[in-house]
Amino acid sequence: MKKKEIWITAIIAVIAVAxxxxxxxxxxxxxxxxxxxxxxxxxTGIPTEQAVGQWVAVIHGNAADLWFDSGVDSTYTVTGDYxxxxxxxxxxxxxxxxxxxxxxxxxxxxxxxxxxxxxxTCIPNNIIICTYDVALNYLETNS
Amino acid sequence: MRIDKTRHFTxxxxxxxMAITLNLLETAMIPPLFxxxxxxLANIIALVTLKILGxxxxxxxxxxxxxxxxxxxxxxxxxxxxISFGGVLLSTLILVIMDKFKSSLMFTSIMSSIGHSxxxxxxxxxxxxxxxxxxxxxxxxxLSIPTGLATGFVAKIAVERVKPLRKADSDAH
Numbered sequence: 513m514k515k516k517e518i519w520i521t522a523i524i525a526v527i528a529v530a531x532x533x534x535x536x537x538x539x540x541x542x543x544x545x546x547x548x549x550x551x552x553x554x555x556t557g558i559p560t561e562q563a564v565g566q567w568v569a570v571i572h573g574n575a576a577d578l579w580f581d582s583g584v585d586s587t588y589t590v591t592g593d594y595x596x597x598x599x600x601x602x603x604x605x606x607x608x609x610x611x612x613x614x615x616x617x618x619x620x621x622x623x624x625x626x627x628x629x630x631x632x633t634c635i636p637n638n639i640i641i642c643t644y645d646v647a648l649n650y651l652e653t654n655s
Numbered sequence: 656m657r658i659d660k661t662r663h664f665t666x667x668x669x670x671x672x673m674a675i676t677l678n679l680l681e682t683a684m685i686p687p688l689f690x691x692x693x694x695x696l697a698n699i700i701a702l703v704t705l706k707i708l709g710x711x712x713x714x715x716x717x718x719x720x721x722x723x724x725x726x727x728x729x730x731x732x733x734x735x736x737x738i739s740f741g742g743v744l745l746s747t748l749i750l751v752i753m754d755k756f757k758s759s760l761m762f763t764s765i766m767s768s769i770g771h772s773x774x775x776x777x778x779x780x781x782x783x784x785x786x787x788x789x790x791x792x793x794x795x796x797x798l799s800i801p802t803g804l805a806t807g808f809v810a811k812i813a814v815e816r817v818k819p820l821r822k823a824d825s826d827a828h
Contacts, residue, residue, distance in 0.1 A: 517762035524769070525800055531793030539790075615735050620686045630791050635734040635779065653786060 535629075543645040550644075557651060558644050565604045566626060569647035571640045576647060582606060582626070592637025599641060606632075606641065613637055667704075667712055671719040674700035678724035694802050695742075695771050697724075701750060702764055702810035707817060710751055717747045737782060738775050745774030760814065764807025768799040 513521075550558060557576065558567055564583025569576040570590050577590050580601060587609070588599045595612025605623040613636040621632050624641070631642035642650065678697040687693050697720050705713040721743045725736040749770035753763040772795035779788045 513759045513761045517759055521762065521765055521800060524765075524796060528793050528796035528800075532797065535790050535793055614730055614733050617687060617735075629794060630788075633788075635738075 539645075542649055546645040546648055557648055567644040567647075568601075568606060568626070569642055569644060570599065571642065571647060571650060573638055574651070576651065577639075580606075590639065592634060592639045594634075594636040597634060597637055597639060608632055608634070608641070611637065663708070666708060667715060670700055670704050670708070670712075671716050671723075674704075674716050674720035675724045675727070678720050679728060682724075682728055695746075695768060695806060698746065698764065698767055698771065698806045699810045699813065701746070701767070702760060702807065703813050703817065705750055705754060705763070706760065706810075706814045710754055713750060714747055717743050738778050741778030742771040742775040745777070746771035760811050761804060761807040764810060765800055765803030768803030768806065769796060772796070772799050 546558075553560075559579050563581040566582050568580050568582050570578040570580070570588070572590065572592055578588060580586065580588055580599070582601060582604050585602045587601070590597050590599070592613075594614075597611045597613075597618070598609045600607055600609040605625045607623045608618040608621070611618055611634060613634055615634075615636060618632050618634040618639075621628075621630075624632050626643040631640050631646060633640050640650065674697045677700060681693060681696045685694065685696075700720070701713055701717050704716045721736070721740050722731070725731045725733075725739065730736050746767045749766050750763060753766055758766070773792065776788055776792050776795060780786055
């Protein structure tokens, strides 16, 4: 590699790291804002009762089809654009246990507890499973 | 002249077959990172084709790999196909630009890897209306550097081994 190319690669790496920090900062700020709204009772869209774990939304298209409490072990089935999707909730974590779609990428994404950088997403079914803060942000952006 | 043309097509067919095989193997055996990010093993063949046969043939190999690879895996014109197509389109464009600037193989590989992941994210953002997926772009950018270096390293070894064979082959004829 030429010297100039090494410099460009280093600059890209620095930009990527800086952008990762900014993304995490914005996410944390967004979460604290939503938490503040929820505790003040001004957050719209999230279920009003207190969750044992945290509220998780199953967004289909531009609307939340289902809200579930991550602290309650259960199994849910939702219908997307392609077919049905079964979500298993256990020990404050959730995963897609089965899905009707050609890719099955969302099954491969494994368990999520809200700390993963990418929420469980099934593009053929147009479904995203994300925590309340991401869900509210998403629904606001797409409304 | 005719023998040269036949030999050229044979190389093109072999490289296309290798790219398709690597594409299928990666899809079947290596789960995508974060559910979406693929290393892009077939990019090795695109780089080798670029260095051995040139830009036009590299474009053919890339189109063949995305079309036939998805056709064989039964995903043609599905969401995965379009995401993969977006990635290959941008990475091919970057390979062409890098070739014009006579960049080194390793740097070309890094930039092509960045193009591949960025293209995939853009397709998801624009065509599947998922603007929040843009948040993944910095992670992809950071991951593209080591994966680009890895594929570039393998491509460099392959080019170094194939070039003398081709020369010997041409001398024999």
